Amino acid sequence: MEEKNTPMLEIRGITKIFHGGTINEKRALDNLSLTINRGDFITVIGGNGAGKSTLMNALTGVFPLDEGEIILDGKDITFLPEHRRARYFGRVFQDPMMGTAPNMEIAENLSLAYRRDKRHGLRWEISAKERELYAKELARLGLGLEERMSSKVGLLSGGQRQALTLLMATLVQPKMLLLDEHTAALDPKTAAKVLEITEEIVAEAGLTTLMVTHNMRDAIEHGNRLIMLKDGKVILDIAGEEKKNLTVETLLAMFSRVSGEEFASDRALLS
Amino acid sequence: MLSFDTLLTGACQGLIWAFVALGVFISFRLLDFADLSCEGCFTCGAAVSGVLIAGGVPPALSVICAFFAGCIVGIVTGLLHTKLKIPPILAGILTMTALFSVNLMIMQSPNINIGKHNTLYDQVNGLLEIGRRYSALIIGVLLVILVVYALYWFLGTELGCTVRATGDNEKMCRAQGVNTDNAKILGLALSNGLVAVGGSMLCQYQSSANSTMGVGAIVIALASIIIGETIFKRARGFVLRLFGVAIGAVIYRVIVTVIIDANIMSPDNLKLLTALVITVALGLSAILDSAKKAIKHRGSHKKGGA
Numbered sequence: 405m406e407e408k409n410t411p412m413l414e415i416r417g418i419t420k421i422f423h424g425g426t427i428n429e430k431r432a433l434d435n436l437s438l439t440i441n442r443g444d445f446i447t448v449i450g451g452n453g454a455g456k457s458t459l460m461n462a463l464t465g466v467f468p469l470d471e472g473e474i475i476l477d478g479k480d481i482t483f484l485p486e487h488r489r490a491r492y493f494g495r496v497f498q499d500p501m502m503g504t505a506p507n508m509e510i511a512e513n514l515s516l517a518y519r520r521d522k523r524h525g526l527r528w529e530i531s532a533k534e535r536e537l538y539a540k541e542l543a544r545l546g547l548g549l550e551e552r553m554s555s556k557v558g559l560l561s562g563g564q565r566q567a568l569t570l571l572m573a574t575l576v577q578p579k580m581l582l583l584d585e586h587t588a589a590l591d592p593k594t595a596a597k598v599l600e601i602t603e604e605i606v607a608e609a610g611l612t613t614l615m616v617t618h619n620m621r622d623a624i625e626h627g628n629r630l631i632m633l634k635d636g637k638v639i640l641d642i643a644g645e646e647k648k649n650l651t652v653e654t655l656l657a658m659f660s661r662v663s664g665e666e667f668a669s670d671r672a673l674l675s
Numbered sequence: 676m677l678s679f680d681t682l683l684t685g686a687c688q689g690l691i692w693a694f695v696a697l698g699v700f701i702s703f704r705l706l707d708f709a710d711l712s713c714e715g716c717f718t719c720g721a722a723v724s725g726v727l728i729a730g731g732v733p734p735a736l737s738v739i740c741a742f743f744a745g746c747i748v749g750i751v752t753g754l755l756h757t758k759l760k761i762p763p764i765l766a767g768i769l770t771m772t773a774l775f776s777v778n779l780m781i782m783q784s785p786n787i788n789i790g791k792h793n794t795l796y797d798q799v800n801g802l803l804e805i806g807r808r809y810s811a812l813i814i815g816v817l818l819v820i821l822v823v824y825a826l827y828w829f830l831g832t833e834l835g836c837t838v839r840a841t842g843d844n845e846k847m848c849r850a851q852g853v854n855t856d857n858a859k860i861l862g863l864a865l866s867n868g869l870v871a872v873g874g875s876m877l878c879q880y881q882s883s884a885n886s887t888m889g890v891g892a893i894v895i896a897l898a899s900i901i902i903g904e905t906i907f908k909r910a911r912g913f914v915l916r917l918f919g920v921a922i923g924a925v926i927y928r929v930i931v932t933v934i935i936d937a938n939i940m941s942p943d944n945l946k947l948l949t950a951l952v953i954t955v956a957l958g959l960s961a962i963l964d965s966a967k968k969a970i971k972h973r974g975s976h977k978k979g980g981a
């Protein structure tokens with residue numbers, strides 16, 4: 405086992421500009437640097453358009469960067485294509501429709517995830533032994549999905565799909581788990597359940613995790629470190645005891661201090 | 676009026692179009708890629724087979740060559756789309772346009788006749804001596820069953836699964852480490868390979884090929900798929916879906932042959948009819964859907980009012 409508190413991810417001065425050279429030019433990430441330690445569970449907050457999703461997409465290689473580099477566990481992945489980074493990052497998106505293939509069975513979805521770091525050959529999909537493994541993993545979610553492995557994923561509810569996506573993201577242990585507002589589209593009760601499952605999975609494997617959330621209370625209650633983004637930059641980075649003692653009020657006060665703005669103007673953060 | 680001969684002819688041709696329908700099913704339905712190169716690809720398969728058979732190559736081998744020619748066509752379309760980021764429809768049209776010239780290059784003339792040469796149908800008939808059409812029926816049924824099961828097997832493998840999943844949710848596939856560019860290219864290669872096999876078989880069935888024989892192929896294939904899906908709506912399981920597509924092609928072709936034979940409509944008007952049938956079939960579900968919604972809406976309105 406590697407020692408804790410050694411860097412898992414080093415983000416060095418990354419910049420992403422959309423529509424460069426036009427009047428719509430948008431600096432979505434602005435010379436952003438961040439070092440994430442092994443085992444860190446970081447919650448990420450920030451208003452709409454702060455660059456949270458863009459940060460996730462930059463890490464996973466959805467688009468090339470304009471500047472900067474990304475070092476994952478000592479390896480420079482800045483120029484690795486998206487599908488080759490997939491083995492390192494487990495991802496869950498905000499939209500429950502995004503993380504699963506609706507017209508394929510639950511087991512087929514899991515089998516794709518199970519082969520994330522393997523070559524896809526001409527073996528027939530899914531052995532009996534594999535099915536057993538999936539059933540065991542599904543049972544841990546406590547949603548009864550292990551009884552429905554041959555159902556099409558499109559028939560599942562949003563919460564069930566997010567839980568399944570979470571399982572798919574971690575079935576083969578990734579170096580990092582990236583959650584982009586993965587409970588935002590769910591009703592409060594389901595969101596709490598999915599968050600509970602998240603907490604369990606992360607704790608069990610000691611996964612290094614980035615969790616974007618629009619809910620300040622969730623951001624305070626979960627994880628060991630909290631960062632806030634604004635205009636593509638990290639404007640707050642709170643860890644350790646300070647993070648443990650954080651309240652919504654102190655966080656609000658900190659925000660207005662560092663940004664010179666009233667927090668109240670940002671509806672997304674208050675919800 | 677309706678003779679057994681007509682039905683038999685329709686079924687034989689339908690079994691040929693089944694390959695095309697299965698190919699288009701892969702691109703349009705599984706990959707969600709509206710590949711319009713199908714028409715040129717169909718002709719390409721016919722041209723390759725025609726030229727090879729005229730040159731003395733065994734007909735069965737010519738079918739295999741046609742398949743690979745089709746694969747190349749699919750790979751070209753796939754590369755245009757994935758590497759040069761050309762939208763699917765345009766990529767298909769570009770390939771199809773280029774194929775007009777390529778097909779003429781292959782054939783060296785607008786049409787070729789291979790009546791003097793033995794085709795797969797002649798060979799089987801030579802063995803069985805049951806008449807060319809019955810031979811065609813037997814070859815057609817056996818080959819379609821073979822292709823359906825081969826497809827079923829392939830699409831169930833890990834590799835085939837990446838093709839289906841890419842069509843279903845591309846973003847998710849990339850997040851799961853699938854090289855979606857390769858998956859698309861592979862799917863298109865397979866799709867166009869089958870379309871070309873259809874062209875090869877039709878060339879052998881009618882002992883000729885010409886540069887425009889693929890015109891309308893895409894619409895025929897879509898009509899077959901829609902008929903198959905309508906009939907096999909409740910069918911569960913992927914093999915049945917594939918058989919549904921093949922059977923849809925047979926049904927479509929039988930209907931068309933009957934219509935032409937009974938002089939209900941001249942062959943010239945047939946394409947118009949096909950387009951109308953597809954429009955109705957596609958439009959019908961939209962109309963039914965909105966009707967259902969309207970009924971539901973009224974229902975909930977009543978509940979609200981009570």
Ligand SMILES: Nc1ncnc2c1ncn2[C@@H]1O[C@H](COP(=O)(O)OP(=O)(O)O)[C@@H](O)[C@H]1O
Pocket residue numbers: 422423430431432450451452453454455456457458459
């Ligand atoms: N693919 C894109 N093309 C153009 N602009 C984009 C793209 N993705 C994000 N942006 C812009 O970058 C900024 C940051 O977006 P995003 O990272 O999605 O914010 P959020 O913090 O709400 O997740 C926004 O102004 C957004 O409009």
Ligand SMILES: [Mg+2]
Pocket residue numbers: 456457458
């Ligand atoms: Mg976002």
